[in-house]
Amino acid sequence: MASDQELIIQFQESINREANFTALLKKHQQKVYYQIKRMVTDHADADDIAQLVWIKIWDKLDGFKMESEFSTWLFRIAYNETLNYLQKQKKQRTIPSNSDLLDYENTTAGSDSPKSTEIQIGLERAISQLPEKQKVVFMLRYYDGFDYEKIASIVGTTIGGAKANYHQAVKKVESFIKQL
């Protein structure tokens, strides 16, 4: 399979643009989708945002200079688009929705023990209440295994800032669960 760089160069040289773009898309679409979905929960919203992200990539790929990794650039766009979306949602919403929690409860129904479910719900709630940057940093580090340099570039902070965000996220979630 061709590398990201090879696909991008061919795209920029107008060689089978659609095929090369689709190859890039297939390589990264799942991770992008999961990153977005962890933030917005609802599939329809995640799908909308994912499409916007890839449309932006299509429009700007000709100008991508490969000074950073393609995936870093891609996830940075995904992060910004998701933030924009969440900000719009906050302006429109007057009462916080509990649908996310209900969805989680439905998916975890019948699992282990009542106490376990309660802790899982608590974890869900705690993570959902984190500031967006801390939430993203935690997920990119813990679930996606990105290094701090990449995370810092995606969310627009320093490496030290990314480490601090990860630390604070874990501590806040722990503190919230302990209160249950």
Added chain:
Amino acid sequence: MDMEKDMKLNELDNIGNSLEQDRAWAESLLNKQNLSQFNLSKTDAPFNYFESFPDQLMKRIESEKKQKINKKSPKIFFLPSFMQPLNRVAIAAAFIIVVGGSFIFLNNSVWKKTHAPIVAKYISLEELSSEEIESYVDANEWIAEIDVHTQMKKENSRLSSLDEKQIEEIEKTINK
């Protein structure tokens, strides 16, 4: 205070060394199983979603491309800065030309409508048949008679005012 600061710094030291260490630290506080369960709940997608996503996306890109081509934004023309004070004068002049031109044009077309029959009459006279001309003369004969009588009266009055010498001269010219 310093103790708390040191403790915080120590905790920070626990993170950022390696991915495995960071994960281990989080799992020690938040429970590995719960973290795993949380991830599962957040990363499910509808059946066949990723297989169909590329095609859907490319169709959307194509459609938006066509929309962009159709929507060509009008170009805005800005006058150079040295001409900008004349903007209002130019607009006023253009307005006057348009209004005045329309007025002249409309008046011309009205004039043509009212005078066209007269012109048409002059033009179509040649095309009139002899019957039409005769009927016109018959209808207007009385006018012609009046004209003749008027002329005759004029001539008679002239003749009656002539003396014998003038009459002789006229007879001479007629006989020549």
